[in-house]
Amino acid sequence: MGAEEAVFTPDRAALVARLKALLPAHCLLLDDEELRPYECDGLTAYRALPLAVCLPETEDQVRGVLRVCHQLAVPVVARGAGTGLSGGAMPHAQGVVLSLARLNRILRIDPLARQAVVQPGVRNLAVSEAAVPHGLYYAPDPSSQIACTLGGNVAENSGGVHCLKYGLTVHNVLGLRVVTGEGEVFEIGSAAPDAPGYDLLALLIGSEGMLAVVTEVTVKLVPKPELARVVMASFDDVGKAGDAVAAIIAAGIIPAGLEMMDKPATAAVEPFVRAGYDLEAEAILLCEADGTPEEVAEEIDRVGAVLAACGARGLRVSGSEAERQLFWAGRKAAFPAVGRITPDYYCMDGTIPRKRLAEMLKAIAALEKKYRLRCANVFHAGDGNLHPLIMYDSAVAGEWERAEAFGAEILELSVALGGSITGEHGVGVEKINQMCVQYRTPELETFHRLKAAFDEAGLLNPGKAVPSLHRCAEYGRLHVHGGALRFPELERF
Amino acid sequence: MAAPTGLDELAAAVGQAAAERTPLRLRGGGSKDFYGGLLAGDVLELAGYRGIVAYEPTELYVTARCGTPLAEVEAALAEQGQMLACEPPGFGRGTIGGAVAAGLSGPRRQQAGPLRDFVLGVKLIDGMGQILDFGGQVMKNVAGYDVSRLVAGSLGTLGLIAEVSLKVLPRPAAEITLGFDADEAEAIARLNRWGGQPLPLSASFWCDGLLLLRLSGAAAAVAAARAKLGGEPIHDDGAFWQGIRDQSHPAFASDILWRLALPTTTPPLALPGLRAIEWGGGQRWLAGDLESTAVRAAAARAGGHAVLFRGPESLRCREGAFAPLEPGLLALHRRVKKVFDPQGIFNPGRLYAEL
DSSP states (O other), rough: OOSSSOOOOOOOOHHHHHHHHHGGGGGOOOOOHHGGSSOOSSSSSOOOOEEEOOOSHHHHHHHHHHHHHHHHHHHEESSSSSOOOSTOOOOOSSEEEEETTTTTOEEEEEETTTTTEEEESSSSSHHHHHHHGGTOOOOOOOTTTTTTBBBHHHHOOOTTTTTTHHHHHHHHOOOOEETTSSSSSEEEEEESOOOOSSSSSHHHHOOOSSSSEEEEEEEOEOOOOSEEEEEEEEEEHHHHHHHHHHHHHHHOOSSSEEEEEEEEHHHHHHHOOOOOOOOTSSSEEEEEEEESSSHHHHHHHHHHHHHHTOOOOOEOOOHHHHHHHHHHHHHTTHHHHHHHHEEEEEEEEOOOOOOGGGHHHHHHHHHHHHHTTOOEEEGGGGGGGEEEEEETTTTTTHHHHHHHHHHHHHHHHHHHOOBOOOOOOOOTTTTTHHHHHSHHHHHHHHHHHHHHHHHTTOBSSSTTTSSOOHHHHHHHSSOOOOOSSSSGGGGGG | OOOOOOOHHHHHHHHHHHHHOOOEEEESSSSTTTTTSOSSEEEEEEEEEEOOOEEEGTTEEEEETTTTTHHHHHHHHHHHTTTOOOOOOOTTTOOOOHHHHTTOOOHHHHHOGGGGEEEEOOOEEEETOEEEEEOOSSOOOOSSSOOOHTTTTTSSSSOEEEEEEEEOEEEEEEEEEEEOOOOOHHHHHHHHHHSSOOOOOEEEEEEETTEEEEEEOOOOHHHHHHHHHHEEEOOOEEEHHHHHHTTTTTTGOOOEEEEEEEEEOOOOOOOOOOEEEEEEEEEEEESSOHHHHHHHHHHHHOOEEEEEOOOHHHHHHHHSSSSOHHHHHHHHHHHHHHHOOTTOBTTTTTOOOOO
């Protein structure tokens, strides 16, 4: 099972006839120019044109599309806002894109129970905005929160800059309503603290649209802290900045956010947002404290002392909410800012133990020379999640291939350093080969069997997230990585 | 069989049981033999596979072999000023593997989240005797399905959790307990009202007209919250909340104990035997020989479920320890079980008779 890549040969005319009978005309896209906007997600390097795009407006229509596709053996790729960065929502050329964007209603907010029930097409930020009158918000805040949807967040187990303290999507979603590839509906999880049976909620969150399609999400809302302030520290050495991150945690502090940017990243961002970043520094750290005013004052003092002891060359504390937002603006705008100084960039997502940060950044600097490409680094330092932004120009022959190989080396080094190939963006189509490095055959076989337990026909997002064993065998022939020492001579970086 | 002390030995024992189709009853410290359904199969003792494999305070994780006593893990963390924030009950001699397999959380769940939130990775021996690694030791990892969290609370029915990596957190700098007089309805109302405010509430326990709140966090935050909330400070050197966690508090003393997990706002239920309320209203304990259909129906109507937490084995086997699953969901559970344990050798009947 899962040994070979699946092949699909659907009858497009039969499919279109069935979909037309099922959906109103405005919910079905069939022409090439209508399909074109859906040919990729946020990872634009990988594209495919689907046979059709369905835009259901009700759960019944979602079930209908899934049933039709099941009967005709047509692959289905679920899609939210299409902001994903791993190609998880890239269409299948022989399949249908099932957009959940029109299931976009907040169904209810219960301020006393601190829960909201929303449809999958609701934008992440819209949940927090709707909760403002109650002094509550939804904690996970991926940088794309203005556009990305809750359904997509569930599929990817999205994080954000505050997840060290407040958790990932898996820590903030209480229940799901899902439809399987055969059209069967399940209620998973609960508005109560737990539900009977296996924790299928944990299994579904982050499953990249491979197991079921989400039609409803129950999320936890948390009280908005009275106050938040940010300390900004600059360092003349990335190693010192990395040590400072460990020192903050060793001091027993779990900050609301703890982010790092290296010099190329601040250089890209500063002209864009004018946040006042120290452009001479090799790295800057942003550390946020939140809570009551007394608590924040105490934590800021302690963090400041730790940072100074770790050799910070400059410390600034946000003096107002506007200034706090400004400090964060640069970090949150890092991707678009880098997008302004390079025709294309390729964002990686490895996680590593925090203590290996300096080693990783040194290796990346060496890879920049090897591949003759520049790289800016932004880092969810608190939880060890690194986002190197590899800059390239897709118009120059060979640059994308070099960027891709550069990225693959970073991911494989993340695994070798004791981390993971993806912290929050998902495997999608992008990191499918690196899954062969992260996992061995028995684990991959388990994943394939798990998929089959939900989706026996293998129609939900085929070819993503979990590589076939055949693919890994091919990849293994190209990359020798047997045994524990995949990078026996790390210094070559 | 002597208690295996090595990973390969454990895998071989499982492999042999699979070949012979011999059911195995996985057992750590035996502290939760009372919990769940049928205890069936040859006992495979796991207490011999023990020891902390890795603990890095600044990386916020600990990795331990399944037979490591929970108390040993907690002592190691306490030395570094850290803790397992979900406060899993050890009931005296519980092991870390047993804690994860049972998936139970203690009073701090209200603030920190349930045990499964803290699971970063597992080394699992599946029903074919294969040693599998899922997740890892880093805080964020979305590569592959989240099997590590799936096995938390599965009562050993999916595999033998041989090693587990858990996220750890610093102990709060300050902690106090406050007491308030309140009847059941008033306690539920207050807990929900407070829950919507940015207060450092780390535990709550209502019993017999007295509502106890624990505040944990930075000294300044605890002091500010205390001023805001009022109430009577209660002296606690940690023993009181430990008694809630391990259920040595008299409220839990009963041959038959029901645990109801409910939306926190659920008003008082028309059921007899209420002993205690925890988790801001989300966990309620009932004692006595209650009509199980009525208890389960009331919990389900409120949007929750009821567990026959303690009771004679005959009663747990007859009524089911856990709320029954509807047929489609049960079929899905059976398929998931089969992924890991195709022969059905692990803890048959411990979670559901059909698994």
